[in-house]
Amino acid sequence: MSMIATPKEKAQLLEKSAILGRSLWDDALARLMKNKAAVISMYVLGALVILALFGPLFWVNKYDEIFDDMVLVGPSLKNMFIFGGDPQGRDLFIRLLYGLRVSLAVGVVATFVSLTIGVLWGATAGYIGGKVDQIMMRIVDILYALPFIFFVIILMVVFGRNIILIFVAIGAVEWLTMARIVRGQTLSLRKKEFIEAAQAAGLSTYQIITRHIVPNLLGPVVVYVTLTIPAVILTESFLSFLGLGVQEPLTSLGNLISNGAREMEIAPWLLFFPAVTMMITLFCLNFIGDGLRDAIDPKDR
Amino acid sequence: MKNGLPLVAHLGDFSMLSFALKRLLVAIPTMFIIIAMAFFLMRLAPGSPFDSERAMSPEIRQLVMQHYGLDKPLFAQFFEYIKGLFVFDLGPSLIYKNQNVSDIIGNGFPVSITIGIFALSLAIFIGVPLGLIAALNQNKIQDYSVMAVAMAGICVPTFVTGPLLALFFGVKLGWLPTAGLDLGEMTFETLLLPVVTLSLPQIAIISRLVRSSTIEVLSSNFIRTARAKGLPDSVVLVKHALRASLLPLVSYLGPACAGLITGSVVIENVFQLPGIGRNFVTSALQRDYPVVMAVVILYASLIIILNLIADIIYGMLDPKVTYE
Numbered sequence: 001m002s003m004i005a006t007p008k009e010k011a012q013l014l015e016k017s018a019i020l021g022r023s024l025w026d027d028a029l030a031r032l033m034k035n036k037a038a039v040i041s042m043y044v045l046g047a048l049v050i051l052a053l054f055g056p057l058f059w060v061n062k063y064d065e066i067f068d069d070m071v072l073v074g075p076s077l078k079n080m081f082i083f084g085g086d087p088q089g090r091d092l093f094i095r096l097l098y099g100l101r102v103s104l105a106v107g108v109v110a111t112f113v114s115l116t117i118g119v120l121w122g123a124t125a126g127y128i129g130g131k132v133d134q135i136m137m138r139i140v141d142i143l144y145a146l147p148f149i150f151f152v153i154i155l156m157v158v159f160g161r162n163i164i165l166i167f168v169a170i171g172a173v174e175w176l177t178m179a180r181i182v183r184g185q186t187l188s189l190r191k192k193e194f195i196e197a198a199q200a201a202g203l204s205t206y207q208i209i210t211r212h213i214v215p216n217l218l219g220p221v222v223v224y225v226t227l228t229i230p231a232v233i234l235t236e237s238f239l240s241f242l243g244l245g246v247q248e249p250l251t252s253l254g255n256l257i258s259n260g261a262r263e264m265e266i267a268p269w270l271l272f273f274p275a276v277t278m279m280i281t282l283f284c285l286n287f288i289g290d291g292l293r294d295a296i297d298p299k300d301r
Numbered sequence: 302m303k304n305g306l307p308l309v310a311h312l313g314d315f316s317m318l319s320f321a322l323k324r325l326l327v328a329i330p331t332m333f334i335i336i337a338m339a340f341f342l343m344r345l346a347p348g349s350p351f352d353s354e355r356a357m358s359p360e361i362r363q364l365v366m367q368h369y370g371l372d373k374p375l376f377a378q379f380f381e382y383i384k385g386l387f388v389f390d391l392g393p394s395l396i397y398k399n400q401n402v403s404d405i406i407g408n409g410f411p412v413s414i415t416i417g418i419f420a421l422s423l424a425i426f427i428g429v430p431l432g433l434i435a436a437l438n439q440n441k442i443q444d445y446s447v448m449a450v451a452m453a454g455i456c457v458p459t460f461v462t463g464p465l466l467a468l469f470f471g472v473k474l475g476w477l478p479t480a481g482l483d484l485g486e487m488t489f490e491t492l493l494l495p496v497v498t499l500s501l502p503q504i505a506i507i508s509r510l511v512r513s514s515t516i517e518v519l520s521s522n523f524i525r526t527a528r529a530k531g532l533p534d535s536v537v538l539v540k541h542a543l544r545a546s547l548l549p550l551v552s553y554l555g556p557a558c559a560g561l562i563t564g565s566v567v568i569e570n571v572f573q574l575p576g577i578g579r580n581f582v583t584s585a586l587q588r589d590y591p592v593v594m595a596v597v598i599l600y601a602s603l604i605i606i607l608n609l610i611a612d613i614i615y616g617m618l619d620p621k622v623t624y625e
Contacts, residue, residue, distance in 0.1 A: 142331045146338075147600040149563045150581065154339065154593065157585045158346040234458055241460040241567060242582055254460070261464035261571070265472055275461045282456035 028219075031295035038291025041284035048281060052100040061091040063098045064249040075269055084269040086259065092270065095251055096277055102252040103281070106166055106236040107229040113171025114232075115225055118178025123213045125179070126186025127205070137183065140176050148173040152235070156244040163246050170235050174228055181224055185217050219296045226289035230282045237278065253278045317616060321609065328605050332598070336386070339597040340379055343590050350395035350588040369395060382594070392591040396584070402591045406599065409577035416568065416576065417561045419496045424503035424557075429547070431504070432511025436546075437538075439516055447508060454505025459564050463498045463571035470494060495572045499564045503557060510553060515546040544618060551615045555608035562600055 032038055056063065060080045070078070070085035083092040125136035155169045189195060190213075198208050237254025239245040246252050253274055260271030351365060366372045370381060385392060391402035435447035470477045477490050518524060519542055527537045566578035573579075577596050584592035 142334055146335055147559065147562060147597060147604060149559075149566070150593075150597050150600065151338070151342070153582060153585055154342050154346075154597075158342055160347075230456070237458060238460065238563070238567065242570065244582075257461060261460070264464055264468050268468075271461075271464060275457075275465075278458070278461070279456050282458075283452065286452060286456055 028292075028295040032291050035291040035294065037287045038295075041287040041291075044280065045284040045288065048100065048277075048284070049104065052097050052104060055097045056094060056101075059091075059094050059097070061094050063094045063251070064090065066090055074267070083273045084267065086270060087263060087267075092256075092273060096253075096256060096273055099251045099253045099256045099274065100277060100281070102163070102246055102250065103233050103236060103254070103278075106163075106170070106252070107233040107285075109167040110171040110174065110232045110236075111225055111228045113167060114174035114178055114228060115221070117172070118175035119182050119214060119217065119221060120209075121175065122179035122182025122184075123186050123209050123217065126183035127190055127209055127213055129187075129190070133183070137180075140179050143173075144176055146173075149235075149238075152239065153242070153244060156239060163250075166236060166239065166245065170232050174232060174235075178221070178224055178228070181220055182217055185220055186213055189213055189216055223289065223293040223296055226285065226292055230285040230289070233278075233282065233285075253281075317613060320616070321613060324609050324612070328602075328609070331605065332601060335601045336383070336594070336598060337379070339594055340382065340590075341375070343585075343588075343593055344375055344378075346588060348588055350590065369393070386598075391595045394589055394592055396587050396589045396592075402595045405580060405592055406577060406595050409575060409580050410599070412574055413565050413569070413576035413578055416492065416495050416499060416574070417558075417565060419492065420499035420503065420561055420564075421557060423496060423500040424507055425550070427500075428504040428507030429511050429550070431508035433515060433546075435508065435512040436515035436519065444512075447512070451505040451508045454501045455509075457501075458567075459498050459502060460567045460571065462501055463494075463568060466494050466498055467571065495568045495574060498571070499561060499568050502564065503560060506557075506560075507550065507553070510549050511546065514549045515542065518542050518546040521545075548615065548619055551611050551618065554611040554614075555604060558604055558607045562603075 061067075067079055067081075067085065067089045069089070070081055070091075071087060071089040073081060073085045075082055075084045079091070081091050081093070083096060086092055086095065121136060121140075125133045152169050152173060155165065159165050195208065195212055198212050203211070233253070236245060236252060237257065240252045240254030241258040243258070245254055256274035257271065257278065260267075260274055264271040349371075351362060363372070370378060373381075382392070389403075391406070394400045394402055394405055397405065431447050431450070435444040438444050471494070477494055524537060524542055527541045528534075532541075562578070565576060566582065568574065569576040569579035570582070577599075580592065581596045583589075584596070
């Protein structure tokens with residue numbers, strides 16, 4: 001489409017991004033950087049992500065390696081079991097890194113699934129309006145009434161414990177709020193002059209939605225995404241806790257917490273380290289999300 | 302002015318009634334879709350309820366399937382099930398012989414609902430004052446401490462707080478029982494830990510909700526007017542601000558219910574309570590179709606009804622709302 005864009009349209013776009021767009025985002029960034037909790041959270045989360053991604057490459061033990069003499073041994077330097085050993089004699093530290101990896105991956109991928117469905121659904125409903133809007137939002141209302149956790153449990157039972165399915169199942173139920181937020185924003189955007197200009201320039205509905213509506217939804221969507229990731233991680237851990245999440249020997253934070261809770265009377269470190277890791281991760285994500293919301297939408301504060 | 306008021310109130314009631322009826326009508330197809338989804342999803346699952354009984358010969362298996370009507374085409378089964386629902390027949394359990402689904406639900410539901418109601422009450426009782434304190438002292442130490450507690454409540458999931466509380470108060474201090482609650486044994490001691498654990502995330506969400514809505518209300522025009530009239534702060538807060546600032550809490554009733562249901566699945570597993578949350582997971586794993594269906598239907602209708610009640614209360618409290 002950019003090939004057909006008139007120089008005038010291009011100039012308008014450039015002007016918009018140069019003056020309005022950039023300064024708004026700059027403002028938001030400056031506000032975010034002033035938020036100490038959010039900035040610290042970004043550093044901590046960054047460190048955790050790097051540790052989860054690259055830590056296993058350099059660690060001495062493997063996540064499924066069994067040491068017969070390390071069964072339920074507390075944190076020690078022997079064999080580098082700094083976080084202790086689990087009931088099978090495996091290194092908790094490396095298992096924790098893998099668990100963090102899985103939890104973060106589930107958080108990001110499932111959120112992406114919900115983002116894609118929610119934004120397209122909400123933007124379409126809001127932009128087209130009328131009957132289509134009514135029907136589409138009625139579907140969202142119906143799905144809202146579902147005891148959705150039960151459907152995720154049924155899905156997990158039906159299709160087996162499959163990590164891809166966890167992504168899809170959680171993503172497929174998390175998109176509803178996103179669709180509502182996006183629809184509301186779209187309704188107000190629809191009447192703006194630049195949409196009228198795009199219509200006058202002869203763009204198709206699909207082009208207007210993907211090129212003009214969606215990019216302008218970025219603010220609220222970014223905020224909601226950062227708050228969805230911790231919610232998804234929590235849901236996955238919840239499933240793992242019930243024994244419906246990822247399968248052994250692979251693990252996730254919820255899995256480790258569940259196993260730790262079983263042994264907490266004789267081996268409290270098995271509960272302590274996974275629980276603390278989970279809490280730190282969730283704290284960071286929530287602080288960043290809250291910081292972003294305050295930065296992008298300061299009237300909420 | 303005095304003459305007009307009863308008329309308006311009357312009209313309000315009438316439109317509210319038709320609103321409620323309309324919503325109930327919409328709830329019927331919603332319920333149907335939920336039932337159909339749960340039914341066909343469950344039947345798509347590989348495996349059958351009789352898998353664990355390995356000794357079963359094909360002939361006997363055939364007879365058992367016939368007995369429960371599982372040999373008929375899927376749509377015929379679905380039709381039978383819907384027909385049964387109209388006379389509140391939820392069918393027999395496929396795993397627990399000689400037990401009806403209604404018995405299983407009847408045994409488990411009182412436990413779950415008791416814990417849920419207590420947890421929600423506790424959450425409102427603690428969450429609302431916390432939110433108000435934070436809002437009235439915005440950006441002061443009280444605000445920051447309340448928000449820190451709330452953040453902790455959101456970030457520390459029930460499946461962490463549950464075991465930790467059980468370990469500390471049950472095992473280490475020995476003050477409270479940690480598990481094993483039989484029916485009719487619901488005492489203060491056995492319920493305390495589950496209820497507190499379940500209410501923690503809700504306390505966090507409610508206090509955040511009340512805080513932000515109170516801050517918004519306190520900066521609105523009608524509060525400024527009330528203050529300009531020279532009313533004391535306490536009157537402004539109680540008579541003018543409170544009602545508006547608690548409105549979002551009403552619409553949170555539905556999601557709160559969903560959250561409590563989710564939480565109860567964990568709580569009942571951690572504290573070994575015989576509620577239906579725990580039943581649901583085991584039943585789904587054992588392919589006990591009728592039990593799974595019944596739990597889904599029960600909770601879906603609970604959420605739908607609570608949402609409807611919330612909307613009606615909201616309309617009664619907020620004069621700006623009109624029922625279409």
